[in-house]
Amino acid sequence: MFEIFGVGPLTLITFLPMLGIILILLIPAGKDEQSKKASTNIYRWATVFFTFLQLVIAVVIYINFDLSLTGVNDINGMQFVEKVRWIEVEGLPMLGDLRIDYFVGIDGISAPMILLTAIICFVATFASWSIGKAVKGYFIMYLLLDLGMMGVFVSLDFFLFYLFWELMLLPMYFLIGIWGGPRKEYAAIKFFIYTLFGSLFMLLVMIALYFAVGSFNMLDMMDPSKYDPGSLLSGIGTTWRYIAFGALFIGFAIKVPTVPFHTWLPDAHVEAPTAISVILAGVLLKMGTYGMLRISWPMFPDAVYYFQWYIALIGVVSIIYGAFCALGQHKVGKRDFKKLIAYSSVSHMGFVMLGMAAMNTEGMVGAIFQMFNHGTITAMLFMIVGVVYDRTHLRGLDDFGGLANKMPIYTGVMMIAFFAAIGLPGLSGFISEVLIFLGAFQTFPVMTAISAFAIVIGAAYMLWALQKIFFGKLPDRWKGPWDPTGTKYKHDDLNGIELTALVPLAVIVIYLGINPNPITGMMTSSVNHLIELVKAGGQVAAGM
């Protein structure tokens, strides 16, 4: 393991944003127009700098990542591990010796998420360029959110995990609530309350697990032999274990979000500023499914087997329902482009659930790969909406038409994202969906067949949107240049900042569509190990 100034790479990548926050705090916002403009630029570039450093570290981690190691419940299979005693109080009544570790490490499940977070946070900085008010606060909140997300993916101590998990809520609340759209207050508090509701149940399960195992170490919690026989969650296939699994599942399902816990998502997406939508769809939604893979699956294998069919069903319902809701955006409501993508997210995250429930290598690898791909593709889609929204302050599906002539480069980038979202062969979304179908078909043939319909619906709503916005006749009001004075937009097509944000993602989407190995290769051994672990636990439960 390499270290920089005696600090491991995972600590570094997690707490780098803190340095950025301190730097931004120290630079005054300025009084007059001139200094305000200057400081705004400093805030932006400081954020770019720190997120870029994060990306560099993520790439270094990626290069040094050992593909053969398994991880999951095996400390020796974890990479870049750092473990320092953090809280230690001995001889507490009832609790015994309370020990909480600063325990971080990654395996094949979290490594792709680290990479994804670093990429998305970097590109979303460029999508933040149009933020005009309270820029200082914005970037502080942005970096705090970044810190929380990284922390969730590296934590191997449940207490630490929970701390980071909750740390994300507050910046997200403010980012939607201050810089959001007209109904920002409603969307922000809805997001906050929904997630808190779920995570507090997670807290109760965490405490119960602590009483069972005697530490917050996640790896210990995955080992049935460590459970105190008299505790609430000991044994296999007990009612309390099922209830605990259910409580955890609700906590994570709200974050994913799956039907019926999804209603906060369209509101949050519609109201959030572009960059925050990008992060929300790109990284935050993955926390739910990541949490399931990191916590629910290995700690409650018996319950996973017990509820396997229901989990798959929830996945399929999300897939179909999300797709129909997205299709419905063409006909009902405000015909909001962002809402359409939000519902398509529900649908695409349903695929992840289906793949995870399949409990075989194809399904699981497909699920994690789908998490990565959905992150990059949906991030692109939201940025594409952001581009027209910045210029016109409109994003209705009926407000545009014929943009292909006016903005050819934009249309080209858009095509990649749209077709990747539909699942066109040769682009990354196709590979992960195929893997999920391959895996899920072995376990749930009927449900998989039903969910395949969503691909057709997906093609319908995406192509319809494409047709409405980019083809056909350009409305008269958009005939002239976006910005006649030429101060903000020198020409009609994408500017440099927007290209910097979009092109890297497009490259990733295309490259992974041709060669998915760089990502799928990372996770194979961990996923196989996880499946073995869950199967072993599940079979014991079945044999009872």
Place this chain on the structure above:
Amino acid sequence: MFSVEANFLDQLKDSIGLFLPETVLIATFLLSLILDLIFRKSRTLTGIVTAIGFVVAGICLIGQTGETAFIFSRMLVVDPFALFFKFVILLSGLIVVLMSFFSKELYETTEGVGEYFTLITGMTIGMFLLASASNLIMIYLAIETMSISSYILAGYTKEIRRASEASLKYVIFGAVSSGIMIYGMSILFGLTGTLNLFDINTFLLSNEVNMVPLMLSGLMILAGFAYKISAVPFHFWTPDVYEGAPVTISALLSVASKAAGFAVLIRFLKSAFIDPTLSSDVAWNTISSIDWQYIIAILAVVTMTVGNLVAVWQTNVKRLLAYSSIAHAGYLLMGVVVMNEIGIAAILLYFFAYMIMNLGAFYVVMLIANKTGSEELDDYQGLGHSAPVLGVCMTIFLISLTGLPPTFGFIGKLYIFSAVLDSGLIWLAVVGVLNSVVSLYYYAKVFRNMYFRGMDPPKEPMTFSYGSMILLFLLAIPTVLFGVYFTPILAWAKSSVEIFFG
């Protein structure tokens, strides 16, 4: 009643030695009274004297670490449990005294503030006695000492109509509840023939007593304590008094007075009604075979639910914090339900957290009221931009009150929930969790107004004195710091419980 023993004088001497912190406070009380008479013109002298007296009393308290003894013929008990609460009371008293220096309403609407500080000292003496009282008469006297000072303090800004109203309400409710309490005490005395809590325990263990009057007396005494901690249904005074009283006094009532109430509640239940020979696991297998645990659990659930649900509709920040303090009494009662070592440790930890964050929230309300003259939620619009430091600190305090990491409030909640889960009362933990979700909504209303609204047009930036900012940081920094590193507080809470039961 008190048998004079041969070594009575020796006992008295020892007692006085262990009564040193209270003695210091009494000296402070008298000194500030006299100084106020001599230096009528000075508006800060008595305050400074009080603050110094509190610090000295604190040093004397530190000297008592680890002591366990009965003093004054078993009227009072000195033990680490009482010590912890005395620290909380003293610290919150000190912070309130410091807050008062910056309070505009106090200095502009009253003729003199000398008596104000003297009365705070008087109230603190009452709370100190309450925290260590082990005799029913002592409990009653201590409650009255504390209450009478606080009745006057609640109406101290007598030119303000709502303050007088608050004071009057407080007196009437207080008189009724202490009447009920002393009636309960007299029944208990009639049943057992003794006023000492430990003797009551011994008597109940060795004799059969009639259940109905025992239950009745217990409930009546509980009503008196419930009034002090503002538990539902004895909470009706809380919002009106908090709204009408000076902010500093609302802060003091919500923390110190509640701490004293909890101290005596726990001691009373623990000493009088619980069989000390049983292990703490079955602590609630009470001698009187009345299901006290169930009664307290219902009280906890009703208190936090009513507090949280009513808080949602509040438009005045002081009233909102009043209902929030009712809800927090409910969370703390969950720890009382458990009543074993982990439960008590959780209460102590939570109280320390509650003290810091709640005083902080009230302090911000006071600073804002100094500038805008209003405590209405609507007048908080845009404050996050015109007073950014205040906004950030208020957000930290409110997040901590909600119980979100990484703040001290989260650690407190974590321990309360741990205690409840450990004792197998899962339904209670679930109710507590749902209440936390509700509480987020109204706390968020405050910082929503501060940040999401009233940005256009931007308000004039507010400036605050350096002194007031330092005090603010002294409250805000520990709220976050103890949220990520809570070892010292936890160790302290632990040692304060251990000996109490040992």
